[in-house]
Amino acid sequence: MSVTAPLGFRAAGVTAGLKSSGAPDLALVVNDGPERVVAGVFTTNRVVAAPVVWSRQVVADGRADAVVLNSGGANACTGPDGFADTHRTAEHVADVLGVSAGDVVVCSTGLIGERLPMDRLLAGIDDAAAQLAADGGPAAATAIMTTDSVAKTVHIERDGWSVGGMAKGAGMLAPGLATMLCVLTSDAVTSPDEAHAALRAATVVTFDRVDSDGCMSTNDTVVLLTSGASGIRVSEAELADAVTAACAALARALVADAEGATHDVAVTVVGAQTEAAAVAVARAVTRSNLFKAAVFGNDPNWGRVLSAVGTVPEEVAAFDAAQLDVRINGVQVCRASGVGEDRTLVDLAGSREVHVEVDLHAGDARATVWTNDLTHDYVHENSAYST
Template sequence: MTITSPAGFRAAGVVAGLKSTGAKDLALVVNDGPTHDSASVFTANRCKANPILWSQEVVKDGVVRAVVLNSGGANCYTGPDGFQTTHAVAEQVATRVGIGAGDVVVCSTGLIGLANDRDHLLAGVDAAYDALAADGGNAAAEAIMTTDSVSKQVVVEGAGWSIGGMAKGAGMLAPQLATMLVVITTDAVVPAADLDQALRAATRVSFDRLDSDGCMSTNDTVTVMASGASGITPSLPDFTEALTQACTDLAMQLLRDAEGADHEIAITVLNAASEDEAVECARSVARSNLFKAAVFGHDPNWGRVLASIGTTQATFDPADLDVAMNGVWVCRNSTPAEDPTTVDLEPREVSVTIDLKSGDARATVWTNDLTHAYVHENSAYSS
């Protein structure tokens, strides 16, 4: 159940001394091949961290041989000196593994605006290299945790090949990714161009539709590496389906571990004129602090759902919207319908269904409720 489950990969997670707690804080994942195809997506935030600036260049040729990740410091808004730290880490990995630095993706997570200790990082790379193991996936997944309460891992089995994945992230999940680091491995044979196509299809309906608090992080990276060690070339649709399953599973693990949340909320928009409009409406609800606070208070407040939809430019008749919460159609034709007191908001999982009656497209966006614990964690923790 880890990134070293697929053949052709070694990994390690070690203590580099970046975290004041003394917990593991540096992970290394190496693709031993025979192939080294890769694809990546990064945060859409224009104010990107140094590791992103580095890794965006690394991935352009479709070849990635190693990913090195640290928690305990995001190396973000640290200027040219911070970029040199990222570069030095990549060089150290390259030297030890015997590859080029231009094939090493670097990821960092933790506090923003503070320089990472370069010596700690470089020593950590050495320790991680020495610890590399074919069963090192669990240690790597632990080493990338920040405010995560659990590590997130997944394996999806294909016909003679498999996909493994690990993720970190808890809160700050937003469209086009957010403080989220994801490494995915596969021993299938998948050329870089196909990997890219599959990854974009998979993230579009998984990570891109998580919107925990509307904020967009500076360091988000999803990298997939294919070792080809199984010798099997799946069809692109089969691989895409498996990759989507892996990404969705990891996304739901991220959602369930969002900082301070009491509820996971799935907002599904039905009968929209287009999938984009369905996403637009669902996201507007996912970003309503008033709605999210109401769910925390166990109040099936469909009025706040309509008020959110009303801020979009999607196609619908404002006087003819239906809204269900946990299957109870509390609003029909934009007026009160079934008794809201029959909606049980005690369970963590909440579904909101919105019928736009304007087409046949649909989409789901996931979010969390707005809780006291969210405010507490995000007022006390600098990121």
């Protein structure tokens, strides 16, 4: 499992002392080749952390040797000094590994607006480099955890090649450590353009459809490294299929581990004219605090689903507002925008997974967006985090 499952990768996870808890907080992933292809997808927030500014440049030429990741500090909103810290981090990794700093991706996660303790971080890099191992993937996955309760790893096997991965983050429901970081590896032979296209195709239907609390991070980063060590040339479609499977598994794991959540909620919109319309309607429902609080209360409150659906503009999603159906865990609680089956038939208390299906009766397209319920613990953890 994890990023060292495919051939051609070494990794390590160590305690650099960035976290007050003393838990591991620095991970290093190295691509030993023979190829050193990289692709990256980053937050679309205009306010981005220094490591995102840096790493966007690193992946631009499709080549990278290593990824260094730290928890314990996001290095966001830290100005030119923070960017210098990221630069220095990459330079140090490059020196230790004998590569170019411009081929070192940097990821950070933690509180915004605080400088990183660079002495400890640089010493941690030395430590991690000394511990790099072909079975170091699990340790790396552990070192990027923040409030995650479990390390999240994946391994998708294909005929003679595979995709491995690790991720941290509990959707945006984690107590303020909202960032989602993910490193994927593959030993398939592919080009930078194909890797980028495959990664983009995968994230659009996986991580982009997880929306715990509607808040967008300054640090979100998903990186794919391919080594070509299997010697097997794959098509872009084959790579996209495996990478999508890996991202889907990790995205589902993020939702399942969302701190403070008591339910994982899949909002599926069917009968849409286009997939984009289905996503827009599903996202409106997953962003309704009223609906999400109702789910926490095990209340199949379909009225709140409908009132969220109704906020989507007509130019975004065509539907007749008088012809909407809603099913919750299979019970059609709303028919033609009116009362359907008895809502007491829906048992939400008994299951962590809640399936909401909205039928727009406007076409054949569909999409699912995952979210969590809005709970006391969400408020507690996000109100108590930085103070």
